[in-house]
Amino acid sequence: MTEPKAPSTAERGLLGGLRDRFSGAISQVAAAGALIVVFVILSIVAPSFLSADNLFNLGSQTSVNAVMAVGVTLVIITGGIDLSVGSVAALSGVVGVMLMADFGFNPLLGILGGLAVGAAAGLVNGLLVSVIGLPPFIATLGMLSVARGLVLIVTGAVAVFGAPDSFRLLGQGVVGVLPIPVLLxxxxxxxxxxVLTRTRLGRYAYVMGSNLEAARLSGVPVKRYTTSVYVLAGALAGLGGMIAASRINSGQPNFGEGLELDVIAAVVIGGASLFGGRGTVLGSLIGAFLVAVIRNGAVQLDIGTFYQNVLIGVIIWLAVWWDYYQRRKLGSEAGG
Structure with a gap:
């Protein structure tokens, strides 16, 4: 009797990729299910949760995290991490408001200025990682401190006011019945x-996250595309900072402290792997809404911020443990 032919290396890689995608899909479904359950429970125990005002605020609040999560998703898919998004968002928001209040820029130019600040911070992160060779954790941890320090220096730790009222449209405006932040x-x-599914940047991001050395040997310009994802993440952090500043029509130097925790939690909860090579925008959006609903519901139930942070931290533990468990399982199956 002829023995069954062992799968080739290519076939094993294909099967492993399919299993990995299936595992990511399971994580997304689980996150979506958790979001529905939490939403229903809060609708029952907190009657004001379903009020029009609260849902409007929930959508606006989620927009900051969700927009930033899209950028962080790109970074995490490459196997990197960005711990600086909260501080970069604060710096971008403050600079954008200062451009309008102190230099007379119109709101559109002020917003673009904030995005440019975020992109510049992302460029520094990307160059530190791709050219200097610093680990992403160290590079972005340093940027977290640098950006926060710059915010305090340029503002003197005092909030910046004086932006035109039209700037409020970005964070408070409505088109029909939909808030502009939700449309964003x-x-x-x-x-x-x-970007992830139809561009070379997206394809290379997955390749680099799966096996950086193999990507480099295959001719992928790793330095260029690594830098690019950090620039995009920084620009979207800048946009998040401008949305937040628009909601209160001021630049707040203390904005975004600990925000990176919520953003990274959203991406990981949505099925992205901190080991790289896996993640989707849809999953990150689900994660962002889950984190926002939990925090909003906690406020409705008068649960303090400290307890909210504990809960979000535990959720991150569980999400990363699940990813690690799935990867070990897939690795053992591929080896077998």
Whole structure:
């Protein structure tokens, strides 16, 4: 009797990729299920949760995290991490408001200025990782401190006011019945999805995250594309900072402290792997809404911020443990 032919290396790689995608899909479904359950429970125990005002605020609040999560998704898919998004968002928001209040820029130019600040911070992160060779954790941890320090220096730790009232449209405006921040989530998510699925940057991001050395040997310009994902993440952090500043029509130097925790939690909960090579924009959006609903519901139930942070931290533990467990399982199956 002829023995069954062992799968080739290519076939094993294909099967492993399919299993990995299936595992990511399971994580997304689990996150979506958790979001539905939490939403229903809060609708029952907190009657004001379903009020129009609260849902409007929930959508606006989620927009900041969701927009930033799209950028962080790109970084994490490459196997990197960005711990600086909260501080970069604060710096971008403050500079954008200062451009309008102190230098007379119109709101559009002020917003673009904030995005440019975020992109510049992302460029520094990308160069530190791709050219200097610093680990992403160290490079972005340093940027977290640098950006926060710059915020305090340029503002003197005092909030910046004086932006024109029209600037409020970005964070408080409505088109029909939909808040503009929610529309921004849709636009950024669609663009992020197209980047991941229809561009060379997206394809190379997955390749680099799966095996950086193999990507380099295959001719992928790793330095260029690594830098690019950090620039995009920085620009989207800048946009998140401008949305947040618009909601209160001021630049707050203390904005974004600990925000990176929520953003990274959203991406990981949505099925992205901190080991790289896996993640989707849809999953990150689900994660962002889950984190936002939990925090909003906690406020409705008068649960303090400290307890919220504990809960989000535990959720991160569980999500990373699940990813690690799945990868060990897939590795053992591939080896077998």
């Amino acid at each position: 989530i849709v636009v950024v998510a669609l663009l992020g999805h197209l």
